[in-house]
Amino acid sequence: MWQSNRRYTRFLPPRPSSSETINQALANFVVQAYVPMKIVEHESFRHLMQLLNPQYEVPSRTTVRARIDQQYDDAKKSLLSSLQGSTSVALTTDSWTSNATEAYLTVTAHYIKEDWSMESRILMTRAMPERHTGENLAIRLKDCVDEFGLKGRVVACVHDNARNMDLAGRLCPDWQDLPCFDHTLQLCVKPVMDIPSVADVMSRARKIVGHFRHSTTMTAELRSRRVVMQLPDHDLIQDVPTRWNSSQMMLQRLVEQRRVVTDILLNPRLTGKRDRGLLLTDAEWEIAGDVASALQDLTEATNNMCSDTHVSSSEIYPVVCGLLINSLGCSSDDSALISRVKETLRDELKRRFRPYESETAASIPVVTSLLDIRYKRLNFLTPELKNKTRTALEGMMEEVPLRVHTRDDSQQPPTKRPRFSFLITSPTEATNHEDELDAYMRVNCESDGDPLVWWCEHRQRFPTIAHVAQKLLSVPSTSVPSERVFSKTGRLVTKARNRISHKLVDKVIFLTK
Template sequence: MIEKDMMPVSTTDGEGFRELIHFMEPGYNIPSRTTITTHLEARYKNKKAELKTQVAAANVALTTDCWTALTTESYITITCHYIENDWQVKSAVLLTESLSERHTAENLADKLNQSVESWGLTGRVIACVHDNARNIVSANNPARVSWKSVSCFSHTLNLAVNDGFAAAGVSRVIAAAGRLVKHFNHSTPATKALEAKQKQMQLPAHRLIQSCKTRWNSVHDMFGRLVEQRWTVCAVLSDRAETKLTDARTLELRDDFWQLMEDIAPALEALKCATTVMSADTEVSISNTYPITFSLINTHLKTADGDSSRVAQFKSKVRT
């Protein structure tokens, strides 16, 4: 149970858990944490041996990323992807480990090479897919590793979208919309007032969505939800019983901001669709790269007659 549900070992010390086990089987003695940890380590060794057998004859691709936990500890995760005899795409995490040393290209390359060697994959790694951070790009240089370095298509697309936001002045709208959403999501009275207005205006009872720089397509989701809830949001801001005049003046979005959120929606929708397709983890996605890029450049990001100047600027920058 602890292994399958990834529960803390301390679960077995819980009073409720012990009462449940005693109710089901009064004669059962719950093992100590030490015993359970020993069992888990044994299970890990068995699972690792099984996985080594599965990838023994396969050529694999790696994906890797460095990330930070809520405790501000740094980690690296390395995942391998391979195709079994029945043509099923399989994935397995080879390593998730704390990174106490500096994230230099040399240290990251050492970590990748050590992981590949410990799993017996030396000479059978075709490529490593990673983001565009300079250190991980340099770590996958042919001088340091024996496989091909591949920048993540979706991450590259996300960087292009952010360039478009900056060039077209959309960043100002994102910041203003973010402040508005934060007000509603962090204020219980504002949330309750929004729910009441949604009921009154017969609009969906949806929470507003906050955008996040590291979460792809979150600007699309934030804009879409705000446009959906525009009149309920405006109703709450204009109600002096719910929102102070000073707060309303700070939070209210200009008409041209609302208009831009509507106008840019089709382009953001196409980019979200492309990212979703390219982020699939159970299908081989490389064959989609050219058709998607071609379609974005020649159709969805092509300036149309009805585009406003800022939407045209956004499309042009992302396309470039």
């Protein structure tokens, strides 16, 4: 058949692309699609390329690898140039084990560019065969900082709350060490899941979800019946132990589909006598619904804080204090169990985030709230703590190097010196750091505004504060950017591809971002 297809290649339009252009595109395809390089040796692939361009000679694996190396070198050079133009950089990091039982360490960089757009890049995904001690992790982080020319410009590193990561942070005094918001929130929720009545309902809920997910017949019946019952077209969710919000979502979805789940489990034609015992009692259904509702706002906070494309660290303490005061406040309608759930969450949030302590008020997340036009009033703090935050910002402003303030490039310089140009014409014009901060605080808040857009428009008016804002607003609230690499690399490093070199893994993951 392939022989006969060659007769039709003469009708194809000529391909102007050079062989080198196609080689580069082929290397990019291998990287972006996570396909093995040996695809170039597959007979069907070679036939396809022959059909598309008879003049093109499919390269060897060595050639494709060389092009990937070249693309990596070019991309890294471009990134180094971009990083050199940034005043500061924030990092996230995490370690993990691949499907091929190989350990890796990932580091990502986050910074605000000159045009005030947020940039996030993967710096490295390197094999780490040595023990993951705090000392070894600290050495790897310092080596990464040196490799990318970031020494003295890293403002903070965000990671999970593992002991080895905490130790690594303490061994890197050149930058601030910040815990992951999502991971800390998970630690706050864990004691709730350990309450006996909640734990029992969670266990039974997992069995129900597993019963449906492991049977194609039950799943098909579930989908057909919910259409008849006019329920939302949602499948049941199985929770993941490392993601507490998946447990809340599992309960919420199960309660949503209660009618159809009950209908099927009580049907003797579909469910055996032994499996009918899976069905929750009315009291257990009530617990499932109440716990799902109590944790709803925490799930929303977790999902919203995972982005690496917008400012998030400034929202940490507005969210924490909002949860404490509003979402987890006592209500006369709460059952004894829900009162205990809320009390447990309040105690854990206060213990782990320490929102009402002086040290916290001077921390990077709270100072970023002051720099965020949405939260700069710091309504979640007492007047005393607000002063602590302001003092911390003033100290950072004092560290900003003196530089000549230039006017906006879009404004044309005057052709004639204005009369009495030395006079103070605007009451809000800043003459020193304190005046500049006072003028900034007089600006109205914008609850729906984008802080980066706002600072891009007002950086000339508040140059010193803008310098600090550009430095701190880049700090992410979570280490999720590093964790997202796990799923990418899981598609690349599999048991079937366990011989892929560590250097190639690093380069492919670097190029996919």
